[in-house]
Amino acid sequence: MPLDSTRLRQILEQEKKLDYSNKSVFGGLDLFLANWFGQAVSQISQPSRLKQLRKLYPPAFSYGTLSPQEREKWIDSLLTFVKQDDAPQSSEKVIDTAKESSVARKTLSPQTATAASLDSPVTVIKGIAGALSDRFARLGVRTIRDLLYYFPNRHLDYSRLQTVSQLREGNDQTIMANVWEVRPTLLGGRRSTEATLGDESGNVRAVWFNNPYVARQMKSGDRIVMSGRVKIFAGRPVFESPEWELAEDRELVHTGRLVPLYPLTSGLHQRQVRKLVKSVVDDWASKLPEFMPVQILRRLTLLGLNKAIAQAHFPDDAQLKDHARVRLAFDELFLLQLGVMAKKRKWQTEQPGIPLEIDxxxxxxxxxxxxxxxxxxxxxxxxxxxxxxxRPVAMSRLLQGEVGSxxxxxxxxxxxxxxxxxxxxxxxxxxxxxxxxxxxxxxxxxxxxxxxxxxxxxxxxxxxxxxxxxxxxxxxxxxxxxxxxxxxxxxxxxxxxxxxxxxxxxxxxxxxxxxxxxxxxxxxxxxxxxxxxxxxxxxxxxxxxxxATPIPRTLALTLYGDLDLSVIDELPPGRQEIKTKWFSPAQRESAYRFLRKQVLEGHQTFIICPLVEESDSVQAKAAIAEYERLSSQVFPDLRLALLHGRMSAADKERVMVAFHSHECDVLVSTPVVEVGIDVPNATVMMIESADRFGLSQLHQFRGRVGRGAAQSYCMLMAENPSDIGRLRLDIIETTQDGFKLADEDLKLRGPGEFFGTRQSGLPDLRMAKLSDIAILEMARAEATRLFQEDPDLKTSENRPLAKELSRIWPQKSGEWS
The missing domain is CATH 3.40.50.300 (P-loop containing nucleotide triphosphate hydrolases)
Structure with missing residues (x-):
């Protein structure tokens, strides 16, 4: 099969212009060459050509160790080799088809090869048996298609190759080195592995704690690529439990590139998942049908689906990773928009509405x-x-407005x-x-x-x-x-x-x-x-x-595209600003004194705790324990009540009636008070572990006070907030506008946490961030345009999109099939 050598030739020509100085690629040519030759080996089927390639690039080859004269000679030989393999562009389609036909041979067992499809269970893939498939199922991965859309949480940048002498403590770093010695050892009483490696600039030690298996997999004389965090021990650099793999004639997976980190569950490991996903991406991404209309891809300069999937998992560089995310995020939001628009049209056209005469x-x-x-x-x-x-069309309208609007x-x-x-x-x-x-x-x-x-x-x-x-x-x-x-x-x-x-x-x-x-x-x-x-x-x-949850307009139009939008963006005159302050642990007694003073003046107060009962795994105040502590130690002379979600409806109602009628002074509650409590006499909202809540929820709590004539206060208690938690507290202290807070909340937390609960009936969002307003608006504009031109997706170029919509929105499949 012909090689894609365009990028290789560009880099080699650049290397010539730089007088063979090994500077045409950042960090040197060796890592790039290892990747290119690894891909080349998998694409060449002729034994004679493969032999030529191996002669050009033997296992221990290092461009960096060659003299300028040797580099010149070697580059000329390589360019001669790739020129023999040049092929016209018109054959690309045939090549892709040939590659796809080899999928079954490479990843599937002979019994399943002929019948496998993208919707086949993952068990048809070599290496995924019953127990492993159960673990993937816990992550929602059941089919080959699911595995292709099982995206990493993030990537480690192991792409910059360094020499041993350039290693510094701290950051993730990558070297290509020879293994001088590898042996099992005991570290901290646990069976581990220790290795000594080196390149032309020096030697480095690597240890794998509690992992004796590396000593069996690695051997002296191997040439490996190793990536990980370096520490300085006794004045010398040491890699601690790094990723490594042989610098063979194949593409690197675990090192020397942007390396994916996947969400895991018990029994799954990064190397294992990475290896499986890489084989499936290589063999199956090309079989995903492109459903996006060509004019949209061109207009927005989006990557093709096959390339976007491959680059989302194993990107060539950071720029391609970003392009892949944009394409896949656009897909999700675009399909979501088309779905909710169709739902709105169905409601409004399948049955006539009830026109009311306005009295x-x-x-x-x-x-x-x-x-x-x-x-x-x-x-x-x-x-x-x-x-x-x-109108004779059924109204579908979302009314947004702050608490008290x-x-x-x-x-x-x-x-x-x-x-x-x-x-x-x-x-x-x-x-x-x-x-x-x-x-x-x-x-x-x-x-x-x-x-x-x-x-x-x-x-x-x-x-x-x-x-x-x-x-x-x-x-x-x-x-x-x-x-x-x-x-x-x-x-x-x-x-x-x-x-x-x-x-x-x-x-x-x-x-x-x-x-x-x-x-x-x-x-x-x-x-x-x-x-x-x-x-x-x-x-x-x-x-x-x-x-009452302020939702940024673009987000509201995306999630609730089936609804028209109205906003009450004005509070009634006289609504006061609620004074808000974050209290450190050292200021807790001062906060309690202020709360007591408000109660003695005839007012009432809320104290919110994130949990019902104490938890070993979550360091946060629990309502039941806090109620008992406050009642016996802090406010024994005040009337306290307890409210939480596990109480019966009758008990909750009884507590609320008592608080509303001022039969108690302090209500200790879980977030059940976020909605539905209107007590004009309440002037203080104290929120424990405030850094654990999002801005929108904190704003909802704050809205429970300030409903009467007296000045009201919101006291934010946080023991040891993270940087993000501290930022949230700073923002809520200085901002009273719910819509501004909602915008900030989306940036800090993302849509899942923003809403607290998943929107049932809507497709999952794996790649899209609803805080990415540019992609949101782009998706909405394109969906609106397409819906106006071809709402039933009947044209031939839109049929693949109709098929994908039927898959994403199965409950609506009749509308597009």
Missing amino acids: KAVLERFISSLPFNLTQAQRRVTAEIVGDLS GKTVVALEALLMAVANGYQGALMAPTEILAGQHFASVCSMLAGMGKADSKDESLCVFSGITAKPLSIALLISDVKGSAKKELKEKLLSGEIDIIIGTHALIQKEVGFAKLGLVVVDEQHRFGVEQRSALRQKGYNPHMLVMT
Whole structure:
């Protein structure tokens, strides 16, 4: 098979211009030549050509040890050799096909070679048997395709070849050397290996702790490439447990290059995984079909898929590694965008929506009955929602707004419009506490507009608001037996106009007479399927989803591309800035004195702990132990309460009611308070192990205070924060804007931690970082363009993309196949 010698010739010509000084490649030519000859051997099938190659590059060859005259002669011989092998470009396609046909011979057993495909289980690969396949399965790797997309976490830069005399303590370094001696030894009472190696500049010692096997694998006289961390011992450099491999006629895998480090699980080891992935990448990456339309690849100058996969694992250099990441990240975000756009179109076109007649009189009466004025942002968002409701296309809108920005008022306006048109509305919240507070809040706001005919813990009925009495119900687990049964019957018969609840609303036995509007609060805590389940309770009802978690606009449009976006970016007048400070361990007593002073002035305080119970593996404050310590040692004279996620709904509700009615002074809680607690008398939020939380979550905690007239405070306690933790604390101290904090949070933590829980129903993101705004915007722009031109992906050039979408979004495969 012809060799790709373009880069080799360029470097050799450059070496000629530099008078054979061994400077055409940084660090010298030897490492580059080892890589090139390693690849060349695997590509040459003619015995005579292979013999010529081995003569040019024997095992102990080192360009660096040659004189300038010897180098000139050797380069001329090599250039003559590669010129004989030049082939026209037109044969490339044939060459690739020939290479692919040899895949079965190289990586698969004879029994599986003919039937294997990218979706075959990894057990068809030589070296992966039952136990090893189980370990890969724990990492989500079950097929050959999965292994190709099993990307390294990072790469070690072992690409710069040095001489022994250039070794310095500290950084990762690479040498090519001869093994003078290797022997088993005892180090710290454990069987280990010790070796002495050298090049023309000197000798170096290497030790492999608790690893006697190296002494069996390496032998005196071997020429090896070795990479790792160097320490100085007794004034001399020593490699400690370095990676190594023979400088043979093949491409380096573990040393002398950018070396991948993969995520592992118990029983898997880096060398083992690296070797397996390298063989699969070499033999199977070329079989991945290119699905991206050619015009997009050209317009964005993206790498081809085959090359991107290979370079993501074993990059030739840092630049190609970055290009590979851009291509693969773009793929993920582009496919995600197309999927959510198709979902939105399906909702809006498969069934007609419910156009609502906007009763402006009811709307204005409600707004004028409120004890406060709406902000301009609330009025703008109301107009956007009302506009959606009046169209014969189902509304799908995401409403973002800080804690206290007034999202519930806007949602209630929409619910009133549904009821005024004879439809029912549903509001789903993530916790029973929050559902209960929504119920209380809605009933309180409507009390100024109409007359309460009846009211109990789970049902309110008002007259004078709409043509017939308006009933609002609460459906949570605390509603028991006959009361729950009666509530469900009224909901099904249409007697209940607005229902507020938790996941209970999507249970099979809950039915509606005429559901017209669905409101989902704290959107990111529900998966796509849960939203859909509630929507399916009606005939394509309008949907409004709300979140108090500020999400950067581009990220929101990417993850929730099926939703239009509204933002309440203005807080009601009078909302104060919450004074925020990070306290060091030495300032803990001062913090406790301040907290006590606030309680003695009649206020209440929160103390947040990251864990429910203490853990040996996590150094963080635990709520139960901290509650007991504070109660007995720090604040024995104050009234403390405990709240955590393992408590029953009834117990949590009882604690919250007690705290809300000021029956206790200090609430020690886990992050369950992140949403759903509104206590205007609370003025202090103390957060233990604050460095363990992300900026967005810290901001949510802080939003629990500052809801009354008194100045409020957020106290961040951190024992020994990491550099990233310290940076987070500095940012939250000085920034009150939730959207700025969300941007910073994405940069520091990434999307998985940003949301706290995985977005069920969305494809996994292996390579994309949602903090990479440039790729996000590029993917959204291209997806929008393609969706406008060919939404069903029917053209011949888009059919491969349709096939890939069906694989990525299996629940939607009917739309593209």
